[in-house]
Amino acid sequence: MHRELHLKMRKNFFTVRVTTYWNGLPREGVECPSLEILKNNLDAILWDDPVCAENSKLRHVEKDVLIPQIMRDRAKELCSDKVQAFTKCCQETGLLMVVKCRQENTALKDCLVGYYSDPSFYEECKAEYLKQREEYRATGIKKKRQKFTPNV
Template sequence: MANETHKTSILHEKYASGPHGLGDPEDRSLRRVEIDVMIPKKMREIARDEKCTDVVEKFTECCKNNSILMTFKCRKENAALKQCLTRWYEDEDFKNRCKEEYLNERSEYRRTGVTQKQKQRLATSM
């Protein structure tokens, strides 16, 4: 018993297992923080980058043109942006798509130990 090495962790076994100790790559369950924070963040990013690009562009342009006064001058553009984003947040198919993308990215991270940002950096540096 003296030679035995035993790792203890404060994390539940399912969050500390897997090839890199990052959790089981095949686990599809979601923690509260993932449901409340991570998936909505993914939804915001995708909606902003894919679904509401023209509205985001108009809002960004308005803000650039009005710097300090943007709070007052860009209300119409801000309202249009909120309306567009809200429409996508309420779409169940879009929500499920974002959830699946998040779970796939998490599984890949747990399998490889490489984050999405690290992969992007590697791709741009080549």
């Protein structure tokens, strides 16, 4: 009885649980230069799908949070003249901004919504995100997003 209990406990040890999976990894998984790169490329390594590491398969957080964040940042940069006009109006009018800055607010909303609803703009931002993700998965180093400067 004691021996059987001991064997059942041993099945839960980390080394027993992980060894089989580690030995089953392909060569490129075992020889990753760092743990970060292994973590980032694990799906491609396990499923032997080279496209998986850089393809358009996006997680929900990427579709719903990360790409829209890039869209918001870029749209604000592209509508910077309207953002500045609205900010200036708000600073000059104080509490009356709700009434006096309606025109600037409407212009800013129209500009931003125009970019948010543009499918080609979404695809541009998605391509930018996929490029950043690919670089991160290859290097393990997160790159800071550069400011987009529109041609003036």
